[in-house]
Amino acid sequence: MPEVIIDKHTDDLTVNTIKFLAVDAVQKANSGHPGMPMGAADYTYALWIKHLRYNPKDPAWPNRDRFILSAGHGSMLLYAMLHLAGYDMPVEELQQFRQWCSHTPGHPEYDPKLGIETTTGPLGQGISNAVGMAMAQRRLAALFNKPGYDLIDHRIYVIASDGDLEEGISHEACSLAGHLGLGSIVVLYDDNHISIEGDTELAYSDNVAMRFEAYGWYVQKIDGHERAAASLALTKAEAVTDRPSIIIARTHIANGAPTKHDTAAAHGEPLGEEEIKAAKQLAGWPLEPTFYVPREVRELFAKRAAELLPQYEAWQSMFAQYRQAYPEQADLWDKMMGKVVPSNIEDIILSNIDCEKPAATRAASGMVIQEAAKLVPSLWGGSADLAPSTKTDVKGAGDFEKENPLGWNIHFGVREHGMGAAVNGIALYGGFIPYGATFLIFSDYMRPTIRLAALMGLHVVHVFTHDSIFVGEDGPTHEPIEQLPSLRAIPNVKVIRPADTAETAVAWAVALENTSGPTLLALSRQNLPASSGDPAKAKGLRRGAYVVRDSDKIDVVLIATGSEVSAAIGAYEILKQKGIGARVVSMPCMELFDEQDQAYRDSVIPPDVKKRVSIEAASPFGWSKYVGDEGISIGMTRFGASAPYKVLAEKFGFTPEAIAAKVEHYLAN
């Protein structure tokens, strides 16, 4: 076994450069995590200098290896590597670590131009994004690779910490990865035995090797400070292509810090001037300048870049030949990579589905998906073991499985959180507009991934069905109450709750066009009549809210969403009989409505009509903004109950009669 990567001197020099870049940056910021980069520097060096394939001048190269620092708190490790490897990460950025408007925030933030493949920090997310990336890779490879044209043929490397592996999401994602045999994944588990509270032994006794064998992974163990052993293990892992690999690298946190190595103190605080001085002296490192990169190290990475360039260029010329040899496939490639959506998709879908017949909006969504799948090659998704209920399968399109990468329907399993992270990973990978599906109530299980999609501005869609108490018999554990307001409160998320089939089609069109953040569709279990009038009118959804019924004299504005729009229309008819003029507004998306100008908003909710009632079978939290000081909200201020949904509508006051009676009482007082 070779004992060095290049030679002892160069190896030491480079590893120390990585360590002290991290140490100096954390010290300058007076904030951060020096211990992880110091502990991980040896194998990370081996990975980047011998294995990882990249082109810093073209960070978006589709066939690059992916590098994910799931242990995002060790962000300086990533920034140091990007700096050394020649990405657009000058030393000035390292010196601005954790400062306002720098590209070196406390935890890595997705920035594909800089080689930052995903946002990490919330533990378990990065390793789970990798699973989605590998799924996307598998499918793209199956779609595009041809004999002699391995367009997609790369690896996805992850550095994960004990925290990543303690989090439940790692179970969901790694179990799925094992099931699907995602052989491009190579995880380096930084097993440093230290967590924030102290030794991991305080809380964590898993036999990690056995756990991952149970998932069907290829498992190796190394001394994480033996660089050549790390390289050898990576080579072995790369040779195993039918299942994911994990390399358990025993490391020492803050390796090289004379008094703070192997201590929790080194996890999340600067080492301090004295410790740094001692560490640098121990390593024979100059105390000044800080952020020092020896010439040999610069040359080493330049040499590595030069080694890698021909591979990059070979790929580019292969791809040029591919365009000639497979023009149709190349055209599809462009469409998928561009995530192209036909500009008239809404009209095509609206003309192909029956918008008149009463249908649950989940069923309407199912019809739309069948059409959209034909029109948008990038579309791809599945459900967390609820496809028969969420209606998200594309019929006849097969299952995406280990042996069938061209199958469409993804079976995420009972793994909502893992699904959310995998969907994010698919979107990050490129080529796909992914969707996931579960019941709205279980959006709670995957909230951190929705937030990260919003933070990264990812084009993802989630189909959340069974969107209210009208789930019925399954009872309060399955009946969303606070989920709608809770999701609306997340920045950069569009929550759309369509009222009927036509609105559902428009909602999906909005979702397919919303490239800059997640779109969440809240869909009914129960049948709903066509309330929006005609399909053309349903396009009002694009403006967030629009008038669906009106009166000459408006005594009251009823603002409803989803299944409550038809109930509001029923109430409108009753009130009309009693001489009360109501306007019914369908407000499927607050976020879109808030984006409209004042004139439009005033045209929908007239400022001079102060009597307003919101009607939504959910927590009324957040509705005051629309109903105003004199308005009321008909909603749910308690949890639901188990009973047939029509009984619940009566008991909780969501029938047209009950709504009309409440409105009448409200107007009379």
Place this chain on the structure above:
Amino acid sequence: MPEVIIDKHTDDLTVNTIKFLAVDAVQKANSGHPGMPMGAADYTYALWIKHLRYNPKDPAWPNRDRFILSAGHGSMLLYAMLHLAGYDMPVEELQQFRQWCSHTPGHPEYDPKLGIETTTGPLGQGISNAVGMAMAQRRLAALFNKPGYDLIDHRIYVIASDGDLEEGISHEACSLAGHLGLGSIVVLYDDNHISIEGDTELAYSDNVAMRFEAYGWYVQKIDGHERAAASLALTKAEAVTDRPSIIIARTHIANGAPTKHDTAAAHGEPLGEEEIKAAKQLAGWPLEPTFYVPREVRELFAKRAAELLPQYEAWQSMFAQYRQAYPEQADLWDKMMGKVVPSNIEDIILSNIDCEKPAATRAASGMVIQEAAKLVPSLWGGSADLAPSTKTDVKGAGDFEKENPLGWNIHFGVREHGMGAAVNGIALYGGFIPYGATFLIFSDYMRPTIRLAALMGLHVVHVFTHDSIFVGEDGPTHEPIEQLPSLRAIPNVKVIRPADTAETAVAWAVALENTSGPTLLALSRQNLPASSGDPAKAKGLRRGAYVVRDSDKIDVVLIATGSEVSAAIGAYEILKQKGIGARVVSMPCMELFDEQDQAYRDSVIPPDVKKRVSIEAASPFGWSKYVGDEGISIGMTRFGASAPYKVLAEKFGFTPEAIAAKVEHYLAN
């Protein structure tokens, strides 16, 4: 090995009774999950008739065995067993399965009087509650058991499904259970190979035995339809007391249904009249009456109850003797079981801590916990690997570990979701007012458990520190924005964001007194001055909001929470210089404020002062209710950023100067 439990006839008769009670109830409701109870009836029968120790006349007996149906969708299995075992579950209730106001909702809802130990249905929760229960049991046993007095000496049985084990929370909880060696836990894994989308092979290939061995569990495999084998495996599991046990029971869903067994169709739909007829004929079961319980089966359970009664009575007389022998311990027992909190706890704590010195509210909370731990013997908790930051450790009280059950501080590990479920389990068990702790941002990881605590009305506390963008350098991944409104939207939850040390003490007192649902404390990372004036004034927190600064003429009401109260006071001073009269309201808890009468609410926010500004470094979602039609909200409508927190306060406009300028501009326009 015995081949039967009682005799073949009785065994068959009882198992069929269980099956057909479930089948008939689902059919009558025309809704539900018949397949699971049918598949699980054999081993469940063995468990209840040979192992489980209970007294249906005293369902709260502290030393009863616990039975948790983690696979809550199979609720009719539980209801059938409770019916047969003599709990207050008459056949009329079974006939009202899934109907309005029945005690037999679609998924089991916590009802200790009926023997329903926890609410299940959202997968992975029940098995994770069991871990908390076993932790509580371990600690109570260590506190109270004496030679000859095994007051606490029972088991916690769980039936879990593939869905339970696919969910990430099961990883967190079962890993923790293995770490702590919680030997009272015996899980029966109903391995029926069927999930909603079809065969579990579609998504799930874990080697479950190996996975649980990796956690340090004792693992057995059985044919789940071999009743005597199940009983033998239970006996073996019960003999292993140093680690949790799992029995992997291979079963066939809808076992006994001639055409629907082993099908996904039997999972979540009634079998249908024809299939039921065929199944009953196959079993030699009368078609009528439905809900049939043979006399022999009634007698069998009566005999079992008679067998168990002496054990119950022996425990009661042992406990009576214990009261004599250990009066002080018995007194402590009563206090803990009653979860007694001194009525003057707030005053004691306020007088023992320094309310004047500037402190982060997380640090204030740490001081309060030290005091509360002396005053409330039921108090118990820990942190998800963030104790040095959440300040939740009780100093010098040791760590709760396998070998140290009397240690106080629980190390939940990096397992927020598992922590939430364990905390719920501890509260369900009795004797403890448990608390968990993590950063507010990571409340997202544990939302389903907060919701369940609210739904069950559990007395639990969560300490959520680092409660705003003022986390600073860690950046947007760690900076809560939407978490406050998202948590406020949950019914029956109190979210309290105190402004200083005195408010923090009152907030903790409220949390300790709020027996009917979770209290969530949102606490600052950064130091805050004493803004509430004096400790007596801080008691205004009990009413949700109160005036902290006032003016003779009120031009504007500034409503702030937490760290923004002192910023608002700063703005108040600046405005005063400019001749603008402001009132500053501290509103630490919207829910408590909403509970006050109109007169009080109007006295705090005068209806005639329409110029109102909310100031909270979080999403403004939900504030319209308080600031009204003419009001504005100073909040965060985007994600945060990585920078020192004072920089963020400037950039995002939360300095006194920036607030004053905004208010001035607002009043001028």
